[in-house]
Every structure is written in structure tokens, then in C-alpha cells.
Amino acid sequence: MDALFSEDAIPRERRELAPGAVWLPGFLDLAQQRWLVERFREWAAGPVPPRAASYGEHQMSVKTVCLGWHWRPGGYSREAVDVNGHRVLGVPDWMVRLGRRAISAAYGVEPGAAPGAGPSPWVSGDYTPDTALANFYDASAHMGMHQDADELAPDPVVSLSLGDSCLFRFGNTDTRGRPYQDIRLASGDLFVFGGPARRAFHGVQKILPSTAPEGCGLTSGRINITLRNTGLSGPGSGGPGVSGTGPV
Numbered sequence: 001m002d003a004l005f006s007e008d009a010i011p012r013e014r015r016e017l018a019p020g021a022v023w024l025p026g027f028l029d030l031a032q033q034r035w036l037v038e039r040f041r042e043w044a045a046g047p048v049p050p051r052a053a054s055y056g057e058h059q060m061s062v063k064t065v066c067l068g069w070h071w072r073p074g075g076y077s078r079e080a081v082d083v084n085g086h087r088v089l090g091v092p093d094w095m096v097r098l099g100r101r102a103i104s105a106a107y108g109v110e111p112g113a114a115p116g117a118g119p120s121p122w123v124s125g126d127y128t129p130d131t132a133l134a135n136f137y138d139a140s141a142h143m144g145m146h147q148d149a150d151e152l153a154p155d156p157v158v159s160l161s162l163g164d165s166c167l168f169r170f171g172n173t174d175t176r177g178r179p180y181q182d183i184r185l186a187s188g189d190l191f192v193f194g195g196p197a198r199r200a201f202h203g204v205q206k207i208l209p210s211t212a213p214e215g216c217g218l219t220s221g222r223i224n225i226t227l228r229n230t231g232l233s234g235p236g237s238g239g240p241g242v243s244g245t246g247p248v
């Protein structure tokens with residue numbers, strides 16, 4: 001009886017939390033989740049190891065590995081200047097395709113839709129993320145309320161979750177406080193925020209240990225991959241105009 005009414009028994013359907021912010025539970029099947037976890041392990045063994053970024057004295061509890069552009073508090077650069085100075089791996093083509101499929105699924109526009117069907121709302125042209133940030137959360141990690149504001153392009157952020165579930169807080173564009181909504185992002189879930197929701201504050205309140213589904217490739221901890229378009233070109237930038245409120 002308990003199980004009947006547990007959170008897992010509640011149908012997990014597509015939900016629009018705000019215009020432009022869409023949660024699509026179960027977007028990735030177990031095989032896809034496992035495959036992405038394997039890719040994360042390869043990236044982690046790559047030229048730049050995952051690192052917990054620091055804001056002055058404060059060190060984040062998540063460890064991040066970047067593709068395309070390296071993110072550090074306040075900006076992006078091609079080289080991981082706050083880690084080991086190496087250039088980060090590129091964004092693979094499959095990831096751009098996955099991002100496009102995610103946008104279509106979230107916003108309800110079929111890939112290859114007939115001309116005239118119109119582009120996905122909140123995306124100008126084809127979605128082409130040039131960056132992926134992959135975060136690893138252990139059981140005690142979290143991410144404070146923040147805006148993803150270091151990107152110059154207005155394109156949506158595509159977020160994929162793997163492993164343990166988390167309590168994710170999605171707020172408003174004005175303040176870190178209320179109104180906000182708390183949802184449980186599980187392994188395989190997609191969350192997209194673009195358009196009027198692109199600069200909404202959001203954060204990870206806590207990880208829910210021992211909730212990773214068997215076969216997802218991760219027995220404990222959580223991986224979150226966000227795809228973004230920085231809107232940057234050239235060798236990289238981190239100066240004025242590329243700063244923003246980063247995840248504390």
C-alpha cells in the first residue's frame with residue numbers, strides 16, 4: 001500500500017513549470033543513461049580532470065568537467081586556466097544531435113518538421129550547443145540558487161540527470177527566494193529552460209542517496225550534464241561582459 005502511493009507510483013508526465021521551462025521525466029532509457037555515464041568517465045580521464053570550482057574562499061561541493069568551453073566562476077575560456085591549463089575536449093556531434101532531440105521533445109517540435117512548421121520556440125535557428133558542463137554530486141553535494149548567466153547567447157539550457165535523484169529547485173528570474181517549485185529530478189530526466197525562463201534562479205537542494213535505478217551505470221552519486229550555447233567565438237573570454245551569477 002505504501003508503495004502504491006509512493007512518489008515512484010505517481011505518473012511522471014511532461015510538465016511545464018513556467019513558460020520555457022519544461023521537465024520531461026524518463027527522456028533517456030537505461031541503456032542511454034549507462035552510455036552517458038561511460039562517456040562521463042572518459043571525460044573525467046581526459047585532459048582536464050573534474051574539479052570543484054572556487055568562489056574566493058568558497059569551494060563548490062560538485063566536481064565539474066567541461067567540454068567545448070571551460071567554465072569557471074565568472075566566465076568561459078578554451079583552456080582550464082584554474083585547473084591545469086589544458087584545453088578542454090570538444091563537444092561531440094552526437095551531443096549536438098542529442099541537444100536538438102531534447103529541444104524538440106521538450107518544446108514539442110518534431111525533428112525534421114515540415115518547413116513552415118516553425119522553429120522551436122525560444123531557439124533561433126538550429127540549437128547548437130558549444131559547451132557541456134558535467135557535474136558530479138556525491139551524496140552530500142548540493143548547488144546553491146543561481147542563474148546560468150555566463151552565456152551570451154539566449155539559447156535554452158538542456159539538462160540531463162543520471163544516477164541518484166535530487167531535489168531540484170526552480171525559481172523565478174528576479175530573486176533567489178520564492179516563488180519557486182521543488183521537483184525530484186531522477187535518472188534519465190530531461191529539464192530544459194529557455195526563453196523567459198532562461199535566467200531563472202535554480203539549484204540542487206540535496207541528493208537523495210540510494211535512488212539510482214539499477215542498470216543506469218552509477219551505483220551512487222549523481223551526474224548532471226547541461227548543454228549550453230555560450231555565444232562566444234575565438235580563443236575565449238572571461239572578462240567584463242562574460243560575467244554573471246554563477247552557482248555558489
Ligand SMILES: O=C(O)CCC(=O)C(=O)O
Nearest residue numbers: 133135148204224226247
Ligand atoms: O545539477 C543540476 O541539475 C543543475 C546544475 C546547474 O544548475 C548548473 O550546472 O549550472
Ligand SMILES: [Fe+2]
Nearest residue numbers: 147148202247
Ligand atoms: Fe545552473
